[in-house]
Amino acid sequence: MADQFDLECRNVGKNFDRFVAVDNVSLTIPKGSFFSILGPSGCGKTTLLRMLAGFQEPTSGDILIKGKSVLGVPPNRRPVNMVFQHLALFPMMNVADNVAYGLRRRGVDKATINRKVAETLARVGLPDSGPKQISQLSGGQKQRIAIARCLVLEPAVLLLDEPLGALDLKLREHMKVELKQLQHEIGTTFVYITHDQSEALVMSDQVAVMNAGKFEQVGTPQDLYYNPQTAFVASFVGESNRWRGTVGETTGDYVAINLDKGGVILADKAAHASLPTGQDVEIFVRPEAIAIGRSDAAPDPVPGNNSLTGTVENVLFNGAASSVQIRETATGHEMSVALPQTGAFANLRAGDVINLAWHASQTRCFAGVLPSGIEGGQS
Amino acid sequence: MARKNGAVRASMLGVTAIAGMMMLGAAAQAAELRLLTWGGYAPDEVIDLFEKETGIDVQVTLSNNEDMISKLRATGGGGFDLAQPSQDRIAGPQQEYGIYKPLDLSKIDGAQFIASMFEATKANTTVDGAVYGVPHVWGTDGLVLDTSKAPNVKDYLDLCSDEVAGKVSYRLRRPTLIAFAFSMGLDPFAAYGDEAKYQEILDAVEAKLIECKPNVKTYWEGSDGLVNLLLSGEIVAAMAWDTGGWRLNNDNPAMNFVAPTSGALGWIDTFAMPAKADNEDEAYQWINFVMKPEIAAMITASAGNFTASKGADAFAEDKLKEQFQASFPQEALDNINWYPPVPAGLETLEGKTLDRIKAN
Amino acid sequence: MTAASSTGQGNGVRLGVVLLATPLLLWLLVLVILPHVDLLLVSLRERIAFRQYEFSFANYIAFFVEPLYWNTYVRTAVMSIMATVLTLIIGFPVSYYIAKIMRGRGKNVLFMMCLIPFWVSELVRTFGWMILLRESGVISSFLQWAGLVDGPVEMLYNDVTIMVGLVYTSMLFMVVPLVSVLDSLDDSLIEAGYDLGGNAFTVTRDIVIPHAMPGIASGCIVVFMLTLGNYLTPNLLGGKDSLWFTEQIYTQFITRFNWESGSAFGFLLLVLSSLIVWIGLKLSRQTLADTVR
Numbered sequence A: 001m002a003d004q005f006d007l008e009c010r011n012v013g014k015n016f017d018r019f020v021a022v023d024n025v026s027l028t029i030p031k032g033s034f035f036s037i038l039g040p041s042g043c044g045k046t047t048l049l050r051m052l053a054g055f056q057e058p059t060s061g062d063i064l065i066k067g068k069s070v071l072g073v074p075p076n077r078r079p080v081n082m083v084f085q086h087l088a089l090f091p092m093m094n095v096a097d098n099v100a101y102g103l104r105r106r107g108v109d110k111a112t113i114n115r116k117v118a119e120t121l122a123r124v125g126l127p128d129s130g131p132k133q134i135s136q137l138s139g140g141q142k143q144r145i146a147i148a149r150c151l152v153l154e155p156a157v158l159l160l161d162e163p164l165g166a167l168d169l170k171l172r173e174h175m176k177v178e179l180k181q182l183q184h185e186i187g188t189t190f191v192y193i194t195h196d197q198s199e200a201l202v203m204s205d206q207v208a209v210m211n212a213g214k215f216e217q218v219g220t221p222q223d224l225y226y227n228p229q230t231a232f233v234a235s236f237v238g239e240s241n242r243w244r245g246t247v248g249e250t251t252g253d254y255v256a257i258n259l260d261k262g263g264v265i266l267a268d269k270a271a272h273a274s275l276p277t278g279q280d281v282e283i284f285v286r287p288e289a290i291a292i293g294r295s296d297a298a299p300d301p302v303p304g305n306n307s308l309t310g311t312v313e314n315v316l317f318n319g320a321a322s323s324v325q326i327r328e329t330a331t332g333h334e335m336s337v338a339l340p341q342t343g344a345f346a347n348l349r350a351g352d353v354i355n356l357a358w359h360a361s362q363t364r365c366f367a368g369v370l371p372s373g374i375e376g377g378q379s
Numbered sequence B: 001m002a003r004k005n006g007a008v009r010a011s012m013l014g015v016t017a018i019a020g021m022m023m024l025g026a027a028a029q030a031a032e033l034r035l036l037t038w039g040g041y042a043p044d045e046v047i048d049l050f051e052k053e054t055g056i057d058v059q060v061t062l063s064n065n066e067d068m069i070s071k072l073r074a075t076g077g078g079g080f081d082l083a084q085p086s087q088d089r090i091a092g093p094q095q096e097y098g099i100y101k102p103l104d105l106s107k108i109d110g111a112q113f114i115a116s117m118f119e120a121t122k123a124n125t126t127v128d129g130a131v132y133g134v135p136h137v138w139g140t141d142g143l144v145l146d147t148s149k150a151p152n153v154k155d156y157l158d159l160c161s162d163e164v165a166g167k168v169s170y171r172l173r174r175p176t177l178i179a180f181a182f183s184m185g186l187d188p189f190a191a192y193g194d195e196a197k198y199q200e201i202l203d204a205v206e207a208k209l210i211e212c213k214p215n216v217k218t219y220w221e222g223s224d225g226l227v228n229l230l231l232s233g234e235i236v237a238a239m240a241w242d243t244g245g246w247r248l249n250n251d252n253p254a255m256n257f258v259a260p261t262s263g264a265l266g267w268i269d270t271f272a273m274p275a276k277a278d279n280e281d282e283a284y285q286w287i288n289f290v291m292k293p294e295i296a297a298m299i300t301a302s303a304g305n306f307t308a309s310k311g312a313d314a315f316a317e318d319k320l321k322e323q324f325q326a327s328f329p330q331e332a333l334d335n336i337n338w339y340p341p342v343p344a345g346l347e348t349l350e351g352k353t354l355d356r357i358k359a360n
Numbered sequence C: 001m002t003a004a005s006s007t008g009q010g011n012g013v014r015l016g017v018v019l020l021a022t023p024l025l026l027w028l029l030v031l032v033i034l035p036h037v038d039l040l041l042v043s044l045r046e047r048i049a050f051r052q053y054e055f056s057f058a059n060y061i062a063f064f065v066e067p068l069y070w071n072t073y074v075r076t077a078v079m080s081i082m083a084t085v086l087t088l089i090i091g092f093p094v095s096y097y098i099a100k101i102m103r104g105r106g107k108n109v110l111f112m113m114c115l116i117p118f119w120v121s122e123l124v125r126t127f128g129w130m131i132l133l134r135e136s137g138v139i140s141s142f143l144q145w146a147g148l149v150d151g152p153v154e155m156l157y158n159d160v161t162i163m164v165g166l167v168y169t170s171m172l173f174m175v176v177p178l179v180s181v182l183d184s185l186d187d188s189l190i191e192a193g194y195d196l197g198g199n200a201f202t203v204t205r206d207i208v209i210p211h212a213m214p215g216i217a218s219g220c221i222v223v224f225m226l227t228l229g230n231y232l233t234p235n236l237l238g239g240k241d242s243l244w245f246t247e248q249i250y251t252q253f254i255t256r257f258n259w260e261s262g263s264a265f266g267f268l269l270l271v272l273s274s275l276i277v278w279i280g281l282k283l284s285r286q287t288l289a290d291t292v293r
């Protein structure tokens, strides 16, 4: 049963003096999956990864690789390899020697080394780069060599510490797809850490959202996006319109949330049954959950629908990802609404008055008030 | 930036030369006297008295025979107004490098000097009929012993005996070669005029000193180091200056200077005028001033050695006179071998001998 | 008009460069080139008689036919190389510890401790060693007090002591360039080495040393030069057996008044050290430019 998982953490914690960098983290990563750890900078991702690689010992808990505890096993004897944040390619060796380094340390014979290096370089799409110096490579090529250097060792788990962080946007978009593809082809388990939610969502089978040393939620990208379990996840993953309010009275299947700055929003009662009346809450509504319509075509009142009017302040045209910023007429709240990709509202202009509507089931409320400052990755 | 110490030193010499020349220009105005001398020969109290009497500012640079010659050679005899080389080291370097100028004896009060020493020094420092030196301080090289631990050391050769094995020190300089030659029954001074004969003597001494080397703790360089070695008991016998022995005798009565049976080596340090001296009158004033008996006695007290000043003995400390008489009974005094002038060229031969001794 | 003003500006810039370079050029000319030219000329003459000199290679010939000078020369070179290697062997782990393992205050303290001996002059430092090592010195007394030896032991005046003194004197000049070059080595390179299966030995050999090579080369050059040109340490600690080529040069100049052979020796030392440094650079595949980066 246990060896179904390539990697398992049981209640792992790490303290630096009295500072808790990683707090009671448990995870299981099935064989061959792409697992991401997503969290803001400083939340403890690197520390967790370094414990997996063996550069740091956990203060508490246990780490198992292929079902065996690796506590006390030094990094050079763990069947995992790491792609470092700044890649850490050896500038004193050429590309082929970099890739061959691990095989040499294992005492593999020369012919096999040459063959495997050539294969691996071909696999990452750089078959002729062996004799090149590291300084002659572009950013993306360095990236691939760093990965090749690990892959050639056929590790049980490949650890990647924000490997795309140093690349420019265009290349990053490209490498995301390529990495995912590569992982899919070779079938090695990847543990990928990043602070960029789009990287995590695009590439991963499973994502763990980490905050202040703890896992907030682990699940598929879709899960995290559509069913965030905490305010942090809701705010960090994807974009949302946010308000603060208190839970008001229930009417049928719906509960009314009274916004602090005026106005009322309906939410599903069933989804928020645990919130007592009077509870302070954070309210999240995704921009694409809001339907818009011309003010002259007033929508039919549907039970449980939130229906508002607003004035267009700004049209943010971004092709398929275009949106508008709207000031709500009654309360003056600012809102962001995605434009339908059909182009139906291509002629929308600032100052236009429009109707907004979303169903109560699209409203998500979380108890408590997030400390301000943790604004997640709206990329 | 490949620069070696030797090269650096050479450039230092060059820089010294430039500095010396620049000093020439500036020197003339103020009444000053730049003295190149030995430690103890120009004590502060004497300088103070001289300045009070004449208003002349005295600047002292401490040195030794080789250093004086090197410094003056580097500047062509500039940078100083009066130097104090030993009498035997004037004629040769003068012929070779022309670093001194003749003394104007009419400006020196000859009556203040012990006549025999005055005449002997003048004779030894005469080149082409001109006199280049007059005597100032004299003393001897001999044995400095801890008599309680080295009772049987009577002559230089005894330093090579088993009794004092590993507890001996001497300088690796020319006086040591001369001393051992005398102790071996040879007469190096008689061979001064004959290079081949002199080389034979040097070869014999070289063999002896190489054989003697295991006996040597270390070759001493400065007198402070020597005094330290003797006081700590690390050595018990050395070839050294008489003053070193007397200094030690003040602290430990068992230690003293002993005139060796083959004769102590007598040296006389002189006054000589560098070729480019600017302040000649001030230099003559200094010579006449320090040769006054009461002033000379102050210098004896500070340097530990007696001077060529007539009548200065009367002012000298009794303790020093006692030590002198104990070290030099009349026959030892008669037995002193006074250095004749070193002919130019011999030092090159001696240098090679010394190098070989060091290397073996 | 435009042309005129632009040339005027060009001249201004050029004048500025010349003015800036003047001290350097003067320094090079007066303190480096002229003395060496003079030295070369002096070394190529032979004394015939009083104040008479002739052009000749006699001083160089004398060096090669007299085994004494030749031996001293070789001995100095070999001991200097040994001292350099020893300094490197001791200095490298110290530097690694300072640069990579120590953190914060401890790092500075350790670095300062390497500096402290250099707050006093070389003479004082060497006398310190003499006080420790001499027969009536601290260590000898301690050994006797502890009952480990029966009589006083003399630890001065031998080649081992010279070596200890030279290594001690040179340590700083090795540690400073090594610490700075090791500081610049990204920790993750070392970790990557381990991560890929390396052990302490292979990581040091394959990653740390290649990275540190310019620092090693410059440290070695400086230490070698200083050791070769050292005068006080071999002289004072070596006592009667302290044969050292610089001492020989000094003796030729100062106590033998033989500037001719002193200059020749000086030149030979220049050639020797340049040659050894050149060979060292070739062997380590470094260039002089690397070492001053």
Ligand SMILES: Nc1ncnc2c1ncn2[C@@H]1O[C@H](COP(=O)(O)OP(=O)(O)O)[C@@H](O)[C@H]1O
Residues within 6 Å of the ligand: A016, A019, A021, A039, A040, A041, A042, A043, A044, A045, A046, A047, A048
């Ligand atoms: N060696 C260490 N000593 C003390 N604090 C550390 C150490 N390494 C990391 N930390 C702290 O732990 C926290 C988490 O760091 P890290 O794991 O690097 O975060 P990230 O999620 O950005 O990779 C940070 O606040 C960092 O300052």
Ligand SMILES: [Mg+2]
Residues within 6 Å of the ligand: A045, A046, A085
């Ligand atoms: Mg990090």
